[in-house]
Amino acid sequence: MSNAAQPRTGALPLVVLEGISRVYGSGDAAVTALAGIDLTVASGEFVALMGPSGSGKSTCMNVIGCLDTPTAGRYTLAGLEVTALDADARALLRRYVIGFVFQGFHLLPRLTALENVELPLLYQGVKAAERRARAQAALAQVGLSGREGHRPSELSGGQQQRVAIARAIVTRPQLLLADEPTGNLDSARSHEIMQLLAALNATLGVTIVMVTHEPEMAEYAGRIVHFRDGRIEREERGGLCG
Amino acid sequence: MWMIAWREAVRALSRNPLRSFLTVLGVVIGVAAVIALVTLGRGATAAVQQQIAAMGSNVLFISPSRGFGPGSATVPFSVEDARFLEREAATIAIAAPAAATNRTVIAGNQSTTTQIVGIGEGYLAARQWPVIEGREPTPGELRSGAAVCLFGQTVATALFGDRSPIGERVRLDKLTCTVIGVLAAKGQSAFGSDQDDVVMVPLRLYHRRIAGNTQVRFIIAAVAPGYTSREAIAEVQQLLRERRRVAPNESDNFRITDSREIERTFTATTRMLTALLSAVAAISLVVGGIGIMNIMLVSVTERTREIGIRLAIGARAVDVMTQFLVEAVVLSLAGGAIGIVLALGASYLAAQALGFPFLVDLGVIALAVLFSAAVGVVFGFLPARRAARLDPIVALRQE
Structure with missing residues (x-):
């Protein structure tokens, strides 16, 4: 590993960050979360972002997810220059290109599992019958067939995260972003979720970028990027792939 | 997307039905007030129009006082004044003198207090008021002041029930007279009094035996065919000013009212009432809108994470x-x-109770629907914009 963050040979770059900085506030109160990051993620990769809290990994994830706008630098997603797009266009990228999985699951409590999974398709304007069929298929993919009618409060933590993963993949996104997906789960449940993500990466070819602080979980990724003080400190190959 | 937004909205609101209901109470009251007022107002107007039609159209009421309030001394009319108008005014077909007061009528052991009207020749014709049982007084009886009388429906029923009063002798004060006819029912007047609560006697009899003077309290004039009441009023006004020697710089010492004017007065009153109460309703709608805005702001805060x-x-x-x-x-x-x-x-119940027709104004209902939707848009705008401007990262972090 010479220079940080080179893509795997032969694969097209999906995420390209060039000199990305993110500074919160201004003047004396300014806090630098990202200080000039270069990172390229190829299509089909599974990358883990690691580092202590405040190292910039979550900010980096938010920038990749088009939720946060960098102060400086250039971000290209699937060939589109995100830093040149307005808020609505970035929302459309989240709608069609990106799927999110969060640490706190972030399901809507009053909707059933099926309705939660249907939600992104609703914004895509998919018709009711197709929406339902695709949501059912996504729930089956995460091993939750038969739980369609349950509300989040009637499901265990692991099951809720599976619903969230189903919601993230139901739109068949090119990029799946997972922010501490196992942070609220016990060890056994965590490994199940990681195996599921690894399987989705392998079978669907969906690119995954995951933030975690647990080295055990990062081992599922093909590449591990270590952050420190808003910079990429070093990079290593994931244990399961290396 | 729109259909889904509707369905989601209904679902979100039905999660907390009591709160939703209390939130919209202001709008409920505002809309209910406007619709009830307009519906009842239309019913009342229709009822008044029916009554005015019953009073006789194209009839002038001429009274010798200037107005209703206290003023200078009234110069009374005489029977001659009525004859003069009928003779001189081309626009007037009939001008009948009349006077009225309240007296007790006694028949056997029954009695009732009613309005006694002394009528001159042409009175019933001018008011287009037929006798449905018995007969009218003959011109001879009217001129001589014969002791005969006509009963209104209400008096006939009060004193004789289902029996016919024709030929019965009744007492008015110290005077005894014979009932020769019963008048057709007229219903309520525009001012709410019962027009059938009346006994009519020849004016001459009235002057001699009841009033003790020869004053004419009012003249009923029927407008001649081919003339409008406006033309008739103008002519009568000019003739009476000359006859009563009103100087050019003085105002009339008499008052001419036509049946349409009564209708106009009533309509104006109704309109003013409706306008006033609509203003109150509008305030209620604004208050209701603020209630909606308040709850929507709370809802946006509560649902920050969902957003x-x-x-x-x-x-x-x-x-x-x-x-x-x-x-x-x-x-x-x-x-x-x-x-x-x-x-x-x-308003259906109120119309039943007040005896008005129940008339629904679809235009006002459409307007109410439009207005309440507008209230939602106007007062929902601020909370919705606040929701839309949330930073997704901050919103997701919200517990």
């Missing part, structure tokens, strides 16, 4: 805005619908 999730999975700001605007509109429309139902129910 964050929606933004993360691809909702644009405009999608979030639409969602909350639709919710506010659904709230206020539901309030409007409840208000309309309440108002129609209440």
Whole structure:
């Protein structure tokens, strides 16, 4: 590993960050979360972002997810220059290109599992019958067939995260972003979720970028990027792939 | 997207039905007030128009006082004044003198207090008021002041029940007279008095035996065919000013009212009442709108995380805005619908009780629906914009 963050040979770059900085506030109160990051993620990769809290990994994830706008630098997603797009266009990228999985699951409590999974398709304007069929298929993919009618409060933590993963993949996104997906789960449940993500990466070819602080979980990724003080400190190959 | 937004809004609101209901109460009251008022107002106007038609159209009421309030001494009319008008005014077909007072009528052991009207020749014809039983007084009886009388329906029923009063002798004060006819029912006057609560006697008899003077309290004039009441009023006014020697710089010492003017007065009153109460209703709608805004702001705060999730999975700001605007509109429309139902129910019952016709004004209902939707849009805008402007990262972090 010479220079940080080179893509795997032969694969097209999906995420390209060039000199990305993110500074919160201004003047004396300014806090630098990202200080000039270069990172390229190829299509089909599974990358883990690691580092202590405040190292910039979550900010980096938010920038990749088009939720946060960098102060400086250039971000290209699937060939589109995100830093040149307005808020609505970035929302459309989240709608069609990106799927999110969060640490706190972030399901809507009053909707059933099926309705939660249907939600992104609703914004895509998919018709009711197709929406339902695709949501059912996504729930089956995460091993939750038969739980369609349950509300989040009637499901265990692991099951809720599976619903969230189903919601993230139901739109068949090119990029799946997972922010501490196992942070609220016990060890056994965590490994199940990681195996599921690894399987989705392998079978669907969906690119995954995951933030975690647990080295055990990062081992599922093909590449591990270590952050420190808003910079990429070093990079290593994931244990399961290396 | 729109259909879904509607369905989601209904679902979000039905999660907390009591809160939703209390939120829209202001709109309910505002809409209910407007609709009930307009519905009852239309019924009342229709009822008055019926009564004015019953009073006789194209009839002038001429009284010797200037107005209703206290003023200079009244110069009374005489029987001659009526004859003069009938003779001189081309626009007047009949001018009948009359006077009235209240007296007790006694028949056997029954008695009732009623209005006694002394009528001159042509009175019944001018008012287009037929006798349905018995006969009218003959011109001879009217001229001589014969002791005969006509009963209105109310008096006939009060004193004789189902029996015919024709030929019966009744007492008016110290005077005894014979009932020769019963008048057709007229119903209420525009001012709410019972026109059938009346006994008519020849004016001459009235002057001699009841009033003790020869004053004419009012003249009923029927406008001649081919003339409008406006033309008739102008001519009568000019003739009476000359006859009563009113100087050019003085105002009339008499008053001419036509049946249409009564209708106009009433319509103006109704309109003013409706306008006043509509203003109150508008205030209620604004207060209701503020209530909706308040609850929508609370709702946006409560659902910050939901908004964050929606933004993360691809909702644009405009999608979030639409969602909350639709919710506010659904709230206020539901309030409007409840208000309309309440108002129609209440005004139906009120119309029944007051004897008005129940007339629904579809235009006003459409307007109420439009207005309540507008209240939702206007007062939902601020909360919806606040929701749409949330930063997804901050919103997701919210517990």
